[in-house]
Amino acid sequence: MRSLHHPDVASLDLATVLNALADPVRLQIVGQLSAAGGVVCGGFDVPVSMSTLSHHLKVLREAGIIRVTQEGSRRRNELRLAEIEDRYPGILPSILGSVRSTA
Amino acid sequence: MRSLHHPDVASLDLATVLNALADPVRLQIVGQLSAAGGVVCGGFDVPVSMSTLSHHLKVLREAGIIRVTQEGSRRRNELRLAEIEDRYPGILPSILGSVRSTA
DSSP, X not given: OOOOOOOOGGGOOHHXXXXXXXXXXXXXXXXXXXXXXXXXXXXXXXXXXXXXXXXXXXHHHHXXXXXXXXXXXXXXXXXXXXXXXXXXTTHHHHHHHHHHHHO | OOOOOOOOGGGOOHXXXXXXXXXXXXXXXXXXXHHTTTEEESOOOOSSOHHHHHHHHHHHHHTTSEEEEEETTEEEXXXXXXXXXXXXXXXXXXXXXXXXXXX
8 A cells, every 4th residue: 555645734724624523424433533542443333335434534634633554454543633732722622522422 | 684593502513513613714703703802793804705704604603603693784793602612612712722823
């Protein structure tokens, strides 16, 4: 697999970050990442097809919210919590808190 | 003017709220509302036409983020900060903090 592009946090745009999170399935994905301690290898429990899930993961990756790396035959999805927190303090924790309380 | 619809906070959906905020002009609008203490009567200093501004204000109103009322010949736009805070703690303050720090 070729290396996937991950934007630098300094280049992130708040509207793009919020837009990436403004979707019920993507909120479920970041909620499951958060519940799993920030890292999920393999799949997510979401009511969409594999190709739709791939699209959602791409949107989150391109907005700087997750880092995707290959580990053997599986992909490792990691929430870039500390980096996002450094750039936009409080936003991701508060959104994750609301995802948890309504899950 | 007929009375405008304002959703009840209990009916709000996090993805809808985030989607309403996921736009550079709408972030400017809520930033200016915040800087003005939560209320702006009349216009905003944004680089869009009046009709585009009206569209953005409608999106924010329908997502429960602002309350729009007529005051004489002008419209009063008010940030529903306390209500949103009650439903989704921390989200609006953290977004407003990031808008201020990058303005």
